[in-house]
Amino acid sequence: MKISARGLQEFLAGRLSREEFKRFVADNLFERALSDGRTISNITIERKETEKDDDYLIFEFEDDLLQERSNRRSRGRLQVCSRRIG
Numbered sequence: 001m002k003i004s005a006r007g008l009q010e011f012l013a014g015r016l017s018r019e020e021f022k023r024f025v026a027d028n029l030f031e032r033a034l035s036d037g038r039t040i041s042n043i044t045i046e047r048k049e050t051e052k053d054d055d056y057l058i059f060e061f062e063d064d065l066l067q068e069r070s071n072r073r074s075r076g077r078l079q080v081c082s083r084r085i086g
Helices: 005-012 029-035 064-085
Strands: 002-004 038-046 056-063
Touching: 002 005, 005 056, 029 038, 056 064
Parallel strands: none
Antiparallel strands: 002 056, 038 056
8 A cells, every 4th residue: 555655644643534544545455454453564664856756655464363373473583593692
């Protein structure tokens, strides 16, 4: 899902209502993803070259179970590294 970075920031800052924010997000894709058992797995920024154009945030979603397994593996690797260093 790709949305306006400025639009999201204005919504989070309380400058836009939910209704106004819907201009930037068709339907409620965040709600749909949660209902389907998917959560945010990655966010990237797509920068525009001109000052006039807005940058975009690109959200990627992944099945909760896959993400949970990946997080457990990552935590295990971090713990091993911290034991070796510490």
